[in-house]
Structure formats: structure tokens, C-alpha cells
Amino acid sequence: MVALSTHRLGARFGSRQVLREVSLPLCRGGEVVAVIGPNAAGKSTLFRRIAGILPGCGECRLEGVRDAERAIAYMPQDQTGTAVLTVFESVLLARKQVSGWRLAADDLTAVERALEALGIGSLADELLSELSGGQRQLVGLAQCLVREPQILLLDEPTSALDMHRQLEAMCRVRSLAQDTGMLVLIALHDLNLALKFADKVAILAGGTLHDFGTAAEVVTADNLAAAFRIRARVEACSQGKPCLIVDDAI
Structure with missing residues (x-):
């Protein structure tokens, strides 16, 4: 592992x-x-x-x-799309950077699978430069996932x-x-x-x-005050799951 x-x-x-x-x-x-x-x-x-x-x-x-x-695959914060590529081409390029440049059928399948998994299969033929910021983030994630x-x-x-x-x-x-x-x-x-x-x-x-x-050990009122300078607490919601409640800035 x-x-x-x-x-x-x-x-x-x-x-x-x-x-x-x-x-x-x-x-x-x-x-x-x-x-x-x-x-x-x-x-x-x-x-x-x-x-x-x-x-x-x-x-x-x-x-x-x-x-x-x-x-290792790394997705940075900045997903500004400037290349003249479609979404499909950009994800395929990401895969070929780690799998060699000879195109195989499983490469195309892997791209389709990554796009569909993130719900952006309909964007396959769209240009990167014409996407919204959120759409570019999803494409960036697909570019990472397709590298396996x-x-x-x-x-x-x-x-x-x-x-x-x-x-x-x-x-x-x-x-x-x-x-x-x-x-x-x-x-x-x-x-x-x-x-x-x-x-x-x-x-x-x-x-x-x-x-x-x-999370239970680390996301505590003391740590949130020291690291984030906020007064906050983690409490169980009506379903018993932890929820962060922020009271004030310090």
C-alpha cells in the first residue's frame, strides 16, 4: 500500500x-x-x-x-484555461503525459470515464477558455484522475x-x-x-x-482560535454528525 x-x-x-x-x-x-x-x-x-x-x-x-x-498527480489552485484545446483533448493530453504518446483505445475510454464520473461529459467538445471557473476546476480534477x-x-x-x-x-x-x-x-x-x-x-x-x-482530535475550539483566530465550536447536528459553528472573529 x-x-x-x-x-x-x-x-x-x-x-x-x-x-x-x-x-x-x-x-x-x-x-x-x-x-x-x-x-x-x-x-x-x-x-x-x-x-x-x-x-x-x-x-x-x-x-x-x-x-x-x-x-503523484497535483491539481493547483489556478485553473485558468488559456490553451486552445477542448475539454476532451486536455484530459487526454494529461493521460498521455504519463502513459506514453501512442494512443490506445483504453486512453479514450479512460478520458470518457473521468469526465462522466465528474458529471462533465457534456463539456467534452467545449473549449477550455470558454468554461466557467467551476467547470475548469472539474476539468482539472479530471486531468488528475485520468492519470490514475x-x-x-x-x-x-x-x-x-x-x-x-x-x-x-x-x-x-x-x-x-x-x-x-x-x-x-x-x-x-x-x-x-x-x-x-x-x-x-x-x-x-x-x-x-x-x-x-x-478531525475530532484536531478541529477543536482551541486549535481554531490559535490557527484561524476565530471563536468556533464543533457540535453534533440533529443527525448526530459533527458541524462547525463559527461565533466570532478574534
Whole structure:
């Protein structure tokens, strides 16, 4: 089974240290790990370090991977579409980047399957540049899924989606992790989504790892006050499920 941990990961932008010795405990395949924290906490930088596209100190440790260069798929926040490609072409291109450039029938099937799984099969012939922000996010997610990675890094993939699409996308990601043994690390601002879908939660604040554990262990009033500067509480709703209630800013 695939697993990932980090040891004292760091990163700088010029003279500014933006990630400081982040050591994530072992995260295993089949899990959804929500990475939460305020703006500029270092979430995107952490993902870019794990994906290997940003240099820095420390170590990212992978276990059980088939091919280290193809094991990780990373979806950044920015999904601006500038290429003159259709949705189908862009997702097919993402697949061929990891499967070789010779086109096979199963490549086309994989693209169709990824689009349909996210409910965007009807957009297959649309140009990327003509899509809404939410539609581009779903295409970006399809581009990751079609690669069939072992580790999926999603940087705020639901920020431009309406509530229906958010739940659809999160359900799909949750099912993929459970069914395929994929490890999913997902940066979220909506903490109720983290409470609903995440097996583990990592809180980043000020470029460091503030806490890590199950949602019940980590999403607490004390941690929310320290990391987010809010007065908030997690209470059970009428169905007995945890729900975040925010009372005030500190």
C-alpha cells in the first residue's frame, strides 16, 4: 500500500521562509487527508514541495509506489484555461503525459470515464477558455484522475464549485480513495467538508504544522482560535454528525 510522510520540509521565496520544518506523520493509501489553515499558512507551498516542483530543504518519503515519477498527480489552485484545446483533448493530453504518446483505445475510454464520473461529459467538445471557473476546476480534477495516480494532491479543488458540485466532487474523491487505495491530500477552506469527508486533518499555520490527527482530535475550539483566530465550536447536528459553528472573529 502506498504511504507518504515528510521530514522537516521547508521552502523559501527569496529571503522569506514560507514553510518551516513540516513533518507530516505517515499518511496511508485509502485515506483522505484534509490540509487546512488560514491564507498564507503554507498549504500550496507544501503541496508543491511534495509534488517536487518547488525546491527546498527536508525530505518527502514515499512507500509502496510503482513509479515515483508518475505516482503523484497535483491539481493547483489556478485553473485558468488559456490553451486552445477542448475539454476532451486536455484530459487526454494529461493521460498521455504519463502513459506514453501512442494512443490506445483504453486512453479514450479512460478520458470518457473521468469526465462522466465528474458529471462533465457534456463539456467534452467545449473549449477550455470558454468554461466557467467551476467547470475548469472539474476539468482539472479530471486531468488528475485520468492519470490514475497513487497519490493525489488537490489544492482547493472546490473553491469555485456550488454546493451540489462540491459534494459530488468530494464524494467521488472519497470513493476513489476507498476503492483504489489512492492517498488523497486536499487543501480545503470549508471546514465542514473536512469534517464530513476527511479521515485525517493537518492544520498549517505560519508555515508550520500546528496539529495532525483525526478531525475530532484536531478541529477543536482551541486549535481554531490559535490557527484561524476565530471563536468556533464543533457540535453534533440533529443527525448526530459533527458541524462547525463559527461565533466570532478574534
